[in-house]
Amino acid sequence: MRGYHDVGxxxxxxxxxxQHDYALWEKRVDAMLVLLANKGLITTDELRLGIExxxxxxxxxxxxxxxxxxxxxxxxxxxxxITTDELGRRMADVGRRAQEPS
Amino acid sequence: MTPRFKPGDAVTVRRAYxxxxxxxxxxIRGKSGVVERICGSFANPEELxxxxxxxxxxxxxxVRFTQGQVWPDYTGTxxxxxxxxxxxxxxxxxxxATDAR
Numbered sequence: 001m002r003g004y005h006d007v008g009x010x011x012x013x014x015x016x017x018x019q020h021d022y023a024l025w026e027k028r029v030d031a032m033l034v035l036l037a038n039k040g041l042i043t044t045d046e047l048r049l050g051i052e053x054x055x056x057x058x059x060x061x062x063x064x065x066x067x068x069x070x071x072x073x074x075x076x077x078x079x080x081x082i083t084t085d086e087l088g089r090r091m092a093d094v095g096r097r098a099q100e101p102s
Numbered sequence: 103m104t105p106r107f108k109p110g111d112a113v114t115v116r117r118a119y120x121x122x123x124x125x126x127x128x129x130i131r132g133k134s135g136v137v138e139r140i141c142g143s144f145a146n147p148e149e150l151x152x153x154x155x156x157x158x159x160x161x162x163x164x165v166r167f168t169q170g171q172v173w174p175d176y177t178g179t180x181x182x183x184x185x186x187x188x189x190x191x192x193x194x195x196x197x198x199a200t201d202a203r
Contacts, residue, residue, distance in 0.1 A: 001121050002128045009129040009173065045151035049123040079153070 004056040026065040033072060046075045103143060105161040105190065111137045112196035113165060115188065123151035126192045134196045135167035141187060148189075161190040 022030075036042045050071025051059065062070060076082045107113060117132040125147050141164055145156030169182040176182070 001119050003124070006124075006128045008127045043150045043153075045123060045147040046153065048147075049151035052123060 003052050004059055005052050029065045029069050029072070033068065036072065036076075041079065041081055042072065042075045047071050050074050103158050103161055103190070105140050105143075105163075107137050107140075107161075107163060107190070107193065107195075109137050109139055113137060113163075113193040114196045115165075116192055116194060118192075123148055126188055127186065130167065130172065130186055130188075133167055133172055135165040135186075138164045138166040138185060140164075144189075146189065146191075162187055163190065163193065165193065 033042065033047065037044065047068065048071075051067045054062070054067060054070060058070070059067065073087070077084055077087070112134060113136070114134045115126060115131050119128075119131070141162040143159035143161050146160045147156065149156040164185050165188050167184045167186065169178055169184055170176045170180065172184055
């Protein structure tokens with residue numbers, strides 16, 4: 001079988017070669033992966049496998065670092081580093097904080 | 103692991119299509135090239151992806167292919183080449199070549 005990410009040689013049109021600045025959250029996702037890998041909590045190969053198993057629809061819809069954070073999240077839950085309950089509660093906290101007037 | 107191949111050996115990429123995390127691009131499977139260099143031995147990423155240790159380390163080769171052989175409709179300069187790094191378990195002696203193990 002051919003993975004949906006394994007597109008070498010397929011006709012997908014021209015490549016967008018425009019550069020863009022990274023958003024702060026993208027830099028944070030990148031840094032998070034480095035820190036987790038240094039602590040032995042994830043490997044690049046787990047990150048890639050996670051991206052390759054997001055499903056073709058999600059893969060197409062998400063941006064580069066969105067794929068990373070989706071994969072990192074799943075790897076950390078799989079390994080027991082965080083639980084979905086902890087994650088859900090923290091996301092709700094952050095969501096509330098974002099609503100508060102600063 | 104002692105590398106099975108050495109620079110200059112003609113090799114063919116296995117025609118295998120398993121599911122799972124694979125580091126050998128789909129388009130190069132079944133194609134033949136020549137070992138350009140041995141890059142060293144590394145834990146197998148196809149095992150690391152599942153949280154295992156990937157040992158014994160697998161020799162990794164840089165294999166050189168001719169663009170015209172990889173892409174039937176290639177219109178670039180004759181002799182253009184393409185280098186791909188491929189783990190040992192993905193390559194075999196090219197058909198007709200002797201495997202000097």
